Amino acid sequence: xxxxxQDPGPLSVPEGAIVSLNxxxxxxxxxxxxxxxxxxxKGPELLMYTYSSGNKEDGRFTAQVDKSSKYISLFIRDxxxxxxxxxxxxxxxxxxxxxxxxxxxxxxxxxxx
Amino acid sequence: xxxxTQSPRHKVTETGTPVTLRCHQTENHRYMYWYRQxxxxxLRLIHYSYGVKDTDKGEVSDGYSVSRSKTExxxxxxxxxxxxxxxxxxxxxxxxxxxxxxxEGSWLTVV
Numbered sequence: 001x002x003x004x005x006q007d008p009g010p011l012s013v014p015e016g017a018i019v020s021l022n023x024x025x026x027x028x029x030x031x032x033x034x035x036x037x038x039x040x041x042k043g044p045e046l047l048m049y050t051y052s053s054g055n056k057e058d059g060r061f062t063a064q065v066d067k068s069s070k071y072i073s074l075f076i077r078d079x080x081x082x083x084x085x086x087x088x089x090x091x092x093x094x095x096x097x098x099x100x101x102x103x104x105x106x107x108x109x110x111x112x113x
Numbered sequence: 114x115x116x117x118t119q120s121p122r123h124k125v126t127e128t129g130t131p132v133t134l135r136c137h138q139t140e141n142h143r144y145m146y147w148y149r150q151x152x153x154x155x156l157r158l159i160h161y162s163y164g165v166k167d168t169d170k171g172e173v174s175d176g177y178s179v180s181r182s183k184t185e186x187x188x189x190x191x192x193x194x195x196x197x198x199x200x201x202x203x204x205x206x207x208x209x210x211x212x213x214x215x216x217e218g219s220w221l222t223v224v
Contacts, residue, residue, distance in 0.1 A: 032211045043203055043215040044156070051211075088156065092211060099144050099207045100171065105155035 003027050006089055006104025015113050019076040023089035023104045026070065030091040030102075033065050035074045038086045038106070047087075048074060079111045116140045117216035119204050125222045132191040134219050136204030138184075144207035145187040146171075147179065148215075149200040156203070162187055194223045 006023045013019055021035075031052055036044035048063040050056045050072075056063045062075040072091075076083055089104040116139040126132050136145060146161040148171075158171030160179040168179050176198060178190045191198055204216040 034212070036215075041218075043217045046212060046214060049212055090156075090213075094211050099211055099213065100146065100158050100161055101156075101213055103156040105153070 003102050004089065004091065004104045007107055008105055010108040010110060012110045012112060013079055015079060015081060015111055017079050017111070019079050019083070019109060019111075021074040021076075021087050021089075021107050021109070023072050023091075024070055025072070025091060025102075027091075027093070027102070028067075028070070029093040032092045032094045033063070033072050034090045034101070035061075035063055036088040036090060037083075038088060040085075044088055081111050081113050084110045117204055117206060117214065119202075119216040119219045121219060122217065123220045125224060126194050128195060128223055129193050132194050132221065132223075134189045134202055134204075134221070136187045136189070136216060138187075138206050140206070140208070141184055142206045142208060143184075145181065146205040146207075146213070147177075147187070147189045148203045148205060149173065150203060150218075151200050159189065159202075191221075194221075196223050199223045 004025045033050045035048040037047045038044045050063050050065050053065050053067045060077045064073040086106040086108050088106045090101040092101050118137045120135045147159040148156045150156045157173045159177050162168045162181040180188045199222050202219045205213050
């Protein structure tokens, strides 16, 4: 079993839809959870950062972490064509050399006008 | 802008030649990383550094070496490039609170 599993999609939705993106993981040491957005031929851009379990909201984006189920989610409300990108989940155990991240393979999202 | 500059941004090189990619940061952060990104594999850690002259291997370090003689520069060297090293290479830094930020990438093609 891979440490981080992410459905690669592709996912295509109409503008204004609610988008749900998910990752599962197997390493119970992970405590820091991130979502990155990557546009084509660009570097990953940090979108959301969460420590341990719970929810975090930032504008149209909500990140959820359920450590008991080893499951994390990113919700995008009122999706826009500019949200079309690849979304990467990432996680780490934190502290010292454990800053290094383990990534999911990414989900390609297209929001159609 | 994460304050990271990668160079070169694009390079085509021949099999067997040495290649060095440079990552320069302007913010004096301790931790720096090199990742590669490939279809079907996602982002994978090659090497990382936790200070000047302090480096360690990641999950795909074979065929790569790194050096960090100054806080601001982290160099990735392919001693003898192979076609399997054709990839996009991203440098990253850790800012406060375990947040990691990436550069814009270096596209390397080995022919």
